[in-house]
Amino acid sequence: MRVTQRDVLSPxxxxxxxxxxxxxxxxxxxxxxxxxxxxxxxxxxxxxxxxQEMIKLGVVDRTGTGYQIGMRLFELGQLANEVRTLRDRALPRLDHLRERTGATVHMVVLDQTDVVYLEKLVGPRGPRVPTRPGGRMPAYCTGLGKAILAHSSTDKVQAVLDAGLERRTPRTITMPGLLIRELATAREMGVAFEWEESTVGLVCAASPVLDARGLPVAAISVAGLGNMIDPRRLAPAVRDTAALISRQIA
Incomplete structure (x- = not known):
């Protein structure tokens, strides 16, 4: 059966x-x-x-007996100019944060109920973590997501709660009331923490990047193994860096 142009364009x-x-x-x-x-x-x-249709369009490549994402998707991703500009402007400060802390540095934006990673800079004390630029994680179980949600509208927070708080590790927050209290604390402190909630062994400190209206457009973090870094000690550096980026883009 051949896929027609009409079929390909159907929702x-x-x-x-x-x-x-x-x-x-x-x-x-x-x-x-x-x-x-x-x-x-x-x-x-x-x-x-x-x-087979995706191969013709260049969004998937054939590799022997398997398939992988094609270069065309990367090219299309580069058209997201606003996000790319945000990442490019923040990159020097992210690199400085990595050098200052020795930890892995991330930058994300919120897309519906997930965070999407714009940048990942691995520090000398940074462990291998399941993140990559372009990858996603649920917002509720990451320090980055909580940093953004803490400054987001009630509707956005409710959308995350409605999607469900699935347990990913023994320490994942699955109770809506507890998550809401954490967001309130993060808003007051200007920093959110993750304690092995998305990945066993991984901890982080994250702060939001705010626009001129005080609305979150991104978040940055330092991450590492819990036996190698103390997020509370690194929190001021993350908060200061996020504030500098916020002033830069305002």
Missing amino acids: SVLSRAFALLGCFPTDGTSLGVTELARRSGMPKATTHRML
């Missing part, structure tokens, strides 16, 4: 295509059609057919 096919793209791993490794079908929940024949 249902577009939704499935994006769902399929979301099944690729964050480390850039390739996957076979059987595994992609399993992850997406689509029939193997449908998955194979969609992959």
Whole structure:
């Protein structure tokens, strides 16, 4: 069965295509059609057919017997000019923060109920963490997400609560009331913490980047293993850096 132009443009096919793209791993490794079908929940024949169309469009590449994300998606991502400009302007201060703390530095923006990573600078004391530029994590279980949500509207916070607080580690906050109290504390302190809530062993301190209206446009953090860094000690450096970036973009 051939996928027609009308089929490709239909909302249902577009939704499935994006769902399929979301099944690729964050480390850039390739996957076979059987595994992609399993992850997406689509029939193997449908998955194979969609992959062939994506190859023609350049959004997926064939690698031997597997598939991986293609260069065309990277090119399209570069069209997100506002986000790229924000990252580029913040980068020198992020690099200074990495040198100052020795920890891994992240910068994210909020997209619905997730944070999307714009930058990751690995410090000498930074562990291997499951993050990458362009990757996503649920906002509620990251210090970065909590830093943004602490300064966000009630509607945005409620959307996160409505999506559910799934337990990712034994220390993930899954009670809405407790999360709301943490957000209030983070707003008052100007910094949010994560204590192994998204990844076992990982801790971080994060602060929001605010625009001229005081609304969060991004967040930055330092992260590391709990037995190697103390987020509370590094919090002032994160807060100061976020304030400098905020003044720079205001």
